[in-house]
Amino acid sequence: MKGAIVVAATAAMAGSANAVNHGHAHKLFAHKRNADLCSTWVTTIWEETVLTLTPTQAPEPSTTPAVASSNSPVTTSSAAPVAPTSTVKLPVPTPEPITYATPGTYTVPATTVTVSETTTVCGASSTHVVPGTHTVGGVTTVVETATTITCPVATATTNNGVVTSIITSTEYVCPSAGTYTVAPITTTVTKETDIHFPIPTSYAPGTYTIPQQVVTVTETDYVYYCPYTSSTGLPTSSVVPTVIPVTLSPTQPIEAPKPTTTAPASQSEAPKSEASKSSDSPKPTTSSTPSTSKPPSGGFNGSFGNKGNHYGITYTPYYGESGDCKDASQVKKDLQEIKNEGFNVIRVYGTDCNALETVGPACEELGIRIILGVFVKGASCSYESKEIKDQVDAIANWKYLGLVDLMVIGNEVLMQGLCQPTDLASLITTAKSKWSGYSGPFTIAETLNIWERSDVTSALCGVVDYTGANIHPYFNSQVTPATAGEFVSGQLDILDTVCSGKKAINLECGWPTEGSSNGAAVPGKVEQLTALKSIREACGDRTVFFSFENDMWKQPGSCGCEQSWGCKEFFKGLL
Incomplete structure (x- = not known):
């Protein structure tokens, strides 16, 4: 596998592993097109490089205390706002979770990370779920024909309550064209909770930065994610297997859940998020009815700014x-x-x-x-x-x-x-x-x-x-x-x-x-x-x-x- 393969101890996952009563069924290959499973794989290459994590002492709290990233739970206190007690720095620009134990105003210092070669790491992810069985994680790819893909897989092991996430490089044989998810994790929970799981994340060479930010916290044990948003490289948030995937086409998605909420009394109902449905046909029929509306006269051209803006x-x-x-x-x-x-x-x-x-x-x-x-x-x-x-x-x-x-x-x-x-x-x-x-x-x-x-x-x-x-x-x-x-x-x-x-x-x-x-x-x-x-x-x-x-x-x-x-x-x- 091109580039470095890194293993990182994800301390944030340790707490959830003890709090949730669930069993992991690692479905190493799930074929999303039909009921058939791609169960033929050629070889597995296990590669581990241990990354040494050196905690640093957090600064003393002040009116706007400087806060570094923490991957460890922080004990709640009734005292003045305090910074997390430890810092774990990864030499890659993963979004950094910071836990604030108490309300207050905090300053997150500017941070710069330089990546010298394409690097794949175990990123930590989470999702809030209701009771039931849920499938999370994995790497999804689309192949046009029968082919072999080489794909990084994130796995987790537990030793003395510490969860360690490991990236392994594995080859799989896809017997036919279709959409496949490699190594998803199926988890069953008995109560509403947060599921934490590892995901492979790749970063291209470049310099990544977090500018200084001021965060106002109004609740206890608040987790804030600090993303690296500017770089000279081209980070990717998920790993693509070493095979050219089919471009996603707008095939018929699932029906979106219909919300049942009504707005507060005496108000119009607030908008709900709905599914962005698409047609089986990529080329919709254009209406033959001639346009009778006047050209827009408000100076608006359908664009809020240049490509990449968020206007x-x-x-x-x-x-x-x-x-x-x-x-x-x-x-x-x-x-x-x-x-x-x-x-x-x-x-x-x-x-x-x-x-x-x-x-x-x-x-x-x-x-x-x-x-x-x-x-x-x-x-x-x-x-x-x-x-x-x-x-x-x-x-x-x-x-x-x-x-x-x-x-x-x-x-x-x-x-x-x-x-x-x-x-x-x-x-x-x-x-x-x-x-x-x-x-x-x-x-x-x-x-x-x-x-x-x-x-x-x-x-x-x-x-x-x-x-x-x-x-x-x-x-x-x-x-x-x-x-x-x-x-x-x-x-x-x-x-x-x-x-x-x-x-x-x-x-x-x-x-x-x-x-x-x-x-x-x-x-x-x-x-x-x-x-x-x-x-x-x-x-x-x-x-x-x-x-x-x-x-x-x-x-x-x-x-x-x-x-x-x-x-x-x-x-x-x-x-």
Whole structure:
């Protein structure tokens, strides 16, 4: 295997090994296309190089104590904020978990790591699961023909309560074309808990840095992941076997869990993350109906910035824990944080929680543009519906319409069966007639499979300026965090062809930090870092990231993931 193969003791896994009652069934080869298993492997090459880990003494606490990375649990204390008691440094830029025992404000010092050769290590990953059997980890690859692959495999051994993760290089024979997962770990748990497991992670030669960061902690035993986000090398968050895989195509994914949460009383329902479904056909039929909409006049071209940027993020003025409405001062504080993280655009789903009154003035002061929506949750898309009429009329009289780059009418209303395509088109036409102060573009937010329906394209291509879609790679079981960007970019390419001459825009896209594994799509904090980095680099200029913070007031849903899409910590790490 090219490059170095490293073994690292993952101390963070030791605590979970004792806390969870489970058994590991290491399925060394799982074929995802059908029930057949690829059970023929040629040879296994065990390579171990021990990496010496030298703990260093943590600094004494101060008003903003400097904190180094810790992989060990920290005892909770009622004293002033204290830094972790030990530091374990790996000579590779793995996202570094830091455990803070007590609330307080901490400074994470700048760190630089130089990698001289391609290096594969055991990265530590985790995911929050509900009772049941879950498959995690492993390396997923796609092969076009019968072939032999050489693949690094992460395994774990326990000695005196210490879990050591080891990378081994193994050759496997794939008897036919298909999608394979090498060495996944199947775990059964009897209660809701966190599963920790090793994953192979490769880093190319280069210099990787973590800039100095200030972290405000409001809870005890809080774990913060510090990603290395800039480098002269090209890190990869998962290992690709030494065989050229088939490019991921948007084959039919699994149905996304349908959330059952309703929003807090007296508020419009907040948006839920749904599956980014795709069609079996890679080339959807383009509507023959000529476009009758005027060209966009708001100066918006479907892009939030140059390739790799992250200019859009969804924002709802709810407190994440309770779902209560935020006041103007808290909204301004949130938007200042969003601006500081490099965003120039926010997506607001509707007018509830006094969004127009609180978001408008703050965005004007901070120089943030807005994608504004009319949220439809009832059984009608008619303007005469009181809930819709109130929103449309309020927007018509809003003095901050000059801040709006794009109007989005509805959020997955066709997918939910709340109205028919012709009714939604009629609502868009009515909104245009009511909003004389706005001359910019319009769209809707649906999934790809909805856009591919002929009744949708015939009714809506003529009244929208962009094909707006919500694309969530987590809900496709073949997509790993590392290939999330490739998947989203492929979906956008298809959406670009749906309405002739009209460009697609990704209005909602993220990766959960908790929940059940969906095939190769594994939730987790490290996985979110990997997925968002992949999406940002592949198509960040056309993506609105979901979402600013976690929504703990929602129900977790059947996927166990609906509460945990908050991604502001990732973007803080880019500063």
